[in-house]
Amino acid sequence: MTLKQQLNDHIRDNGPMTVAEFMAACLYDPAHGYYATRPALGGAGADFITAPEASQMFGELLGLWCAHEWEALAKPAFNLIELGPGRGVLMQDALRASERIAGMHEAMHLTLVEMSAPLRDEQAKRVPEAEWALRLEDAPPGPSLIIANEFLDCLPIRQFVRGEDGWHEKLVGLDEADQLAFGLSAALPAPDSEDEIGAVREVAPALESLIYEIERRLHDAPGRALLIDYGYVRPEGADTLQALKAHAHVDPLEAPGAADLTAHVDFARVAHLAQQAGLAVHGPVTQASFLRGLGVEFRAEALARANPEHAERLARELRRLTHPEEMGALFKVICLSSPKLPPPAGF
Numbered sequence: 001m002t003l004k005q006q007l008n009d010h011i012r013d014n015g016p017m018t019v020a021e022f023m024a025a026c027l028y029d030p031a032h033g034y035y036a037t038r039p040a041l042g043g044a045g046a047d048f049i050t051a052p053e054a055s056q057m058f059g060e061l062l063g064l065w066c067a068h069e070w071e072a073l074a075k076p077a078f079n080l081i082e083l084g085p086g087r088g089v090l091m092q093d094a095l096r097a098s099e100r101i102a103g104m105h106e107a108m109h110l111t112l113v114e115m116s117a118p119l120r121d122e123q124a125k126r127v128p129e130a131e132w133a134l135r136l137e138d139a140p141p142g143p144s145l146i147i148a149n150e151f152l153d154c155l156p157i158r159q160f161v162r163g164e165d166g167w168h169e170k171l172v173g174l175d176e177a178d179q180l181a182f183g184l185s186a187a188l189p190a191p192d193s194e195d196e197i198g199a200v201r202e203v204a205p206a207l208e209s210l211i212y213e214i215e216r217r218l219h220d221a222p223g224r225a226l227l228i229d230y231g232y233v234r235p236e237g238a239d240t241l242q243a244l245k246a247h248a249h250v251d252p253l254e255a256p257g258a259a260d261l262t263a264h265v266d267f268a269r270v271a272h273l274a275q276q277a278g279l280a281v282h283g284p285v286t287q288a289s290f291l292r293g294l295g296v297e298f299r300a301e302a303l304a305r306a307n308p309e310h311a312e313r314l315a316r317e318l319r320r321l322t323h324p325e326e327m328g329a330l331f332k333v334i335c336l337s338s339p340k341l342p343p344p345a346g347f
């Protein structure tokens with residue numbers, strides 16, 4: 001039975017599901033979910049290309065960022081934790097770049113938090129020395145540097161739509177032809193707001209739990225979390241749920257489990273939750289500003305000088321990472337830190 005049929009039956013028996021439940025099924029269903037069966041990032045046939053897949057400079061600079069922050073922590077024994085490492089390219093580049101930092105790798109315990117079995121296999125090819133965990137909670141205690149690129153956007157969202165008579169939750173149900181279709185709940189008993197009719201608000205419960213977990217870890221022992229993703233700082237009241245297959249946007253209801261489903265990250269909410277929890281918050285800044293702060297332009301120049309035959313490719317990669325019409329502006333970087341640490345590099 002396909003996931004689509006399964007969801008159909010589920011809705012017929014139990015009524016419409018929230019967008020978050022739908023996303024979780026599409027991404028994480030153990031038999032048919034996108035990440036369980038066919039995650040395609042990077043390489044031929046990819047559904048989407050992430051920054052570390054676009055350029056080695058991205059992972060290298062994050063590796064040097066980690067080295068800088070390990071020094072800021074006074075070089076303790078520490079956990080380097082990556083959430084959602086994809087094919088392991090970022091970590092491989094980060095480890096290569098930080099190899100020569102005296103004592104760092106000896107002090108480091110590496111944990112990759114990954115739920116996808118095929119991606120764990122890919123990661124093991126590139127970073128055989130890692131240990132794996134299913135959730136951040138399962139990483140060992142102690143000082144931690146946590147990094148995550150394009151992880152938060154996978155966490156399921158609920159959506160609320162402003163109608164004539166108030167707010168409604170967006171739901172996935174069945175239409176007259178028994179096909180999956182978006183619909184709305186009855187109006188919620190929520191106060192009126194200034195939002196226009198048709199405005200959409202998104203809430204990400206799993207993201208909120210993750211922030212609480214980061215907070216617990218960074219209060220138990222010193223450390224930082226560097227979170228990079230596409231997202232917004234001021235919500236525009238728009239629907240950001242998107243399904244990507246072979247680099248093209250497709251209908252999220254079309255083929256559940258076959259496309260990557262994501263939503264933009266609400267960085268103002270992340271910052272607010274972290275601040276309320278007593279963490280220090282730096283950013284969000286744009287990816288361009290962060291990478292320039294870490295010297296991406298000098299890195300590109302140095303690589304081009306050493307490999308003149310690759311100069312054009314490196315210029316393209318630099319543009320890809322930093323140009324506002326590419327990843328430079330939509331992608332944001334935020335750093336959450338234990339209290340009383342010096343400011344992190346890049347902000």
Ligand code: SAH
Nearest residue numbers: 035050084085086113114115116149150154
């Ligand atoms: N960071 C990588 C991959 C981004 S894709 C890169 O930049 O290329 C998202 C990654 O998060 C994948 O590795 C996916 O399997 C993992 N992932 C998504 N949701 C997850 C969850 N709830 N728990 C653990 N890993 C998850």
